[in-house]
Amino acid sequence: MKAQADTHNRTQRLNYVLAVIVGLSAIQMWMMTLSLRAYMAGDPTYLWVTAIISMLLCAVNILLWFFLVH
Amino acid sequence: MSAGSIRPDRSDAPAESWREAFPIDVAEERVENRRQFIKTMVAASTVLACGQVVLATAGQRELRTVVLSDARMLIDVQLSDLKIGEAAIFHYPDKHSPCIIVRLSENETCAYSQKCTHLACPVVPNVAEGRLDCPCHHGAFDIRSGEVLYGPPKTALPRVDLEISASGMIYVVGMKQVQS
Numbered sequence: 605m606k607a608q609a610d611t612h613n614r615t616q617r618l619n620y621v622l623a624v625i626v627g628l629s630a631i632q633m634w635m636m637t638l639s640l641r642a643y644m645a646g647d648p649t650y651l652w653v654t655a656i657i658s659m660l661l662c663a664v665n666i667l668l669w670f671f672l673v674h
Numbered sequence: 675m676s677a678g679s680i681r682p683d684r685s686d687a688p689a690e691s692w693r694e695a696f697p698i699d700v701a702e703e704r705v706e707n708r709r710q711f712i713k714t715m716v717a718a719s720t721v722l723a724c725g726q727v728v729l730a731t732a733g734q735r736e737l738r739t740v741v742l743s744d745a746r747m748l749i750d751v752q753l754s755d756l757k758i759g760e761a762a763i764f765h766y767p768d769k770h771s772p773c774i775i776v777r778l779s780e781n782e783t784c785a786y787s788q789k790c791t792h793l794a795c796p797v798v799p800n801v802a803e804g805r806l807d808c809p810c811h812h813g814a815f816d817i818r819s820g821e822v823l824y825g826p827p828k829t830a831l832p833r834v835d836l837e838i839s840a841s842g843m844i845y846v847v848g849m850k851q852v853q854s
Contacts (some may be wrong), residue, residue: 618708625715632722639729648737655726662723669716673709 621672647654683730740833742849743767751775753842761799766846773834776817778802785834786820792827
């Protein structure tokens, strides 16, 4: 019984982490489309801004994975 | 493992031999699948971030390049007129815009606007040193790329694109400048 509850709790927490990582990755995808649009339009202004935001999101993803899942 | 870890603690599990072959309990399977999926998502996220850095780096240079002219023109200098290390002057895209063509080696010829990007003094080639020097204010540009090496200029020399026919006729096909 205790083992079942433990597994359930772990699954729940994993679900939360998964939701956060999927959410952050979705934002990264959005950043990528913004970058591509800027590139196609010949506007270099936001290319580095979106790249830096994407790198920060990636770092958060890696930290979440490393400390909570790995 | 940290206190916040989601990985199960199996320190109390009996050390049976079949455990090594089947390390995951049925109840743990969904957790393992999610864990694997998270790993894939993090890898994809890393690839996306790297992709954006590559895109930004490529875009930074490419999008700063301005086409000053794309007119095609035959110039009155032929490849046979230029010995290695020699330079000649021509005008492109109009007669008020002097350009300099330099033959660097048997197969390498480059051309730039002759007006220094500082105050429009004419630059002179210094092939031995690999530079185009501006004698007015002691600026210098790299002879192979047109980039500023030192001195007051802030912007690279406009580069003239060349096409050389088999007979040695030289066509100018455009002029581009990388903005600083």
